[in-house]
Amino acid sequence: MTDWAGYGYAALIASGGAMGYVKAGSVPSLAAGLLFGGLAGVGAYQISQDPKNIWVSLGW
Template sequence: MEYDWVGFGYAALVASGGIIGYARAGSVPSLAAGLLFGGLAGLGAYQQSSEPKNVWLSLVASGTLSAVMGMRYYNSRKAMPGLIAGASLLMVGRLVLKMMEKPLEP
C-alpha cells in the first residue's frame, strides 16, 4: 500500500490551522472546524492510500474548505484563511486530476 503523504500533510495543515486560530484568537469554532476538516481530510487520505481512486471524502472536504476559507480570505484579507484556501484549491485540482487518470491495463 502506497501512502498518500500529500493528503496526510494537507490534513495536518488544516488541523494545525484550527489550533493556531484557537491559540491566537481563542476561537473555539476555528478549533472545532480545523479538527473536524483535518480529521475528514486525514480519513480521506487513508482511504485514498488503500484505494487510489477513492477520492470522494477528500474532494468534499477540500472543496468545502476552499469555498468557505476563500470567502473568509476575500472578506478579511488575513493570512491563515488565504493559506488554507490556497492549499485546499490545490488539493481539489490534484484530486480532480487523480480522478481523470486512466487505470493501468495489463
C-alpha cells in the first residue's frame, strides 16, 4: 500500500523550501526544505514497504 499522503507531505515540505529560495534567495530555506522533505519521503517509502516501520516518520 503506497503512502500517498506521506509522499504529498514530503513534496510540500521540499517545495516550501524551494519557494523560500525563489522568493527571498534563502539558501538555508532551500537546504532545510530539501533535507526534511527528503527525510519525509524516506519515511513514506518505508511505510509503503512495511506499514509497521514507522521510525523514520516519527523522527528516530
